[in-house]
Amino acid sequence: MVRADAAGPVRISPWAPEDFWLLRRENTPEMTRFLGGPESEEKLVGRQQRYEALSAREPSAGRMFRVDLRESGEGVGSVGFWERDWQGEPVYEAGWGVLPEYQGRGLAVAALTELLSYARTHGDRATVHAFPGTDHPASNAVCRRAGFSCLGEVDFMYPPGVPHPSFDWHYRLR
Structure with missing residues (x-):
């Protein structure tokens, strides 16, 4: 397991209105191949609104975060968690994406580790689940x-x- 610490390669910050450019960058055939393909502009705007609303709620409801390289501040992706019921149990679900030019460097693992630390501190559910496709070895x-x-x-x-x-x-988480 990767441990989160202040010297990690990424930092996460709550999703904001100015992060829509990153959502657009993630909405490509390459990035959405395992998620059903790119979304229409209308759906993308709705997703941006959901991300902003989630990040404005109480921390235990979940959060979407922009992922930045710690040293340069460059935005490289997103990571988040949200409430859901799974098999009759209240859990969190997590999801992430790292832009293609930054993949293969362990940044998704580092971002997810930061997210888990946040969820452990602020969350009120015992577990986080992720559901990558069986055909998606990287995730x-x-x-x-x-x-x-x-x-x-x-x-x-x-x-x-x-x-x-x-x-x-x-x-x-607990």
Whole structure:
């Protein structure tokens, strides 16, 4: 497991209106290949509004964060967690994305580790789940390297109404 500390390669900050450019950069065929493809401009604007609203709620409800390189301040991606019910239990779900030119450097693992530290401090749910597709080895590796345990394969609905074979990764906060 990667440990979060002040010297880590990234810092996370709550999603803000000026972060829409990053959401647009993440809305490419390459970045959304495992998520059902790029969204329309209308859906992207709605996603921006949801990200801002989530980050304006109480911290235990979850947060979306911009991921920046600690040294340069460059925005390189996003990471977040939100409330959901999974198999009759209140949990958090986590998701992330790192821009292609920054992938392969461990930044997603570092961002997810920072996120887990935040959720442990501010959250009120016992576990965080992530559901990368079985066909997405990089995201499954991020879960493994961040200390999640794989609970097995599930048919996860994403986009809503579309079953996608995924792994259910679990991280215990408490």
